[in-house]
Amino acid sequence: MEEPVDTATAILASAAVLLRERTFDDVSYRALADEVGISERTIYRQYPTRAHLLAALSNWIEQTCLPLPPFVTVSDFRAAVHERFRAFDASPAYAYVGARASAISPTIDTEPAFITRAIEAMLDVEAPMLNRRDRRRVAASLRYFSSAMFWARLRTSFDLDAGEICDAFDHAVDTVLARLPDATWAKP
Template identity: 60%
Template sequence: MAEGVDTPTAILASAAAALRENPFDDISYRTLGDAVGVSERTVYRHFPTRSHLLEGVAGWIESTEFPLPPFVTIDQFQDAARARFLAFDSSPAFAFVCARAASISPTGEPEPTFFTRALATMLATNHPSVNERDRRRVAAALRYFASAQFWARMRTGFEMSAPAIADVFERTVAKVLGDVLILTDTEMAGVSRRAPA
């Protein structure tokens, strides 16, 4: 194990590396322990179930392979999501692991993710008149439509590429924002401009 790296992070990095050659279900706790230089019991202590491990690996992959650049406006968010869809296409095995993890019941704390909080903050900054409940709803919708889970559904269900998925995403963003937020004519023109009819 590398100096200065904590054990859970080393386990997650090892699991992600193993995903390059094996499906998630074929990665054993014993193999992870051997790769990191700890016992199988230590791996179980940090990740008591396969769901915990899957959720941890997906979080690690999201932060290292598919980081979302900072955004302040809807346009910046849409550009970031488009780049993320291209990254998913470049590493589909990692993206499918993230999508699978999103479909299981969460094992961690129910606190909103950084991504959800960033979306809610963007909405509060750009649309202060919208109530918090609607901001949370819109943030949750935007988060889903920019996720690996949405990408995977479009990729497998409709055989769409990243650019086509991004087009669907942008039309969906325009619809979600138009339905909930009161946008000025200038803001709506900017959102509509990006979403083809």
């Protein structure tokens, strides 16, 4: 048997359960309190605003339900993002929470997401001759095209499924990387 989890985590786990039947906007503190079996005040103590709850919930879902496969090379990166987009398609409610949480004004000192650091590390290895500004432009572009926001935008306004979103992602990665001269890439 696992140890009982702390209150903060229990709240997030219950919120994730409620997300299966309603949107985040409809997960009230009242309903959450009933679900966990604690008082509404206890939830407010942990998460003073809905933005705090959203940020924490998104982190928890990402770590527990949607872990990012590790990657070192560009082709691993593509595969990892494809896997993620397919996981988003399987749990759209979770993916929208991630997309929303990444759009809000940060509630706490937010560290860059793991995927941001992983993309930077990948570029250091794969394109060691890249100048600083281009490396940042490439990293930022790849990061943004691999985000839950990209998935959410293509699903909501373009009505695309995971396979089509992966194709659009691959196309975007191709166009970004095509801007880099051959000489900046590591020789195999």
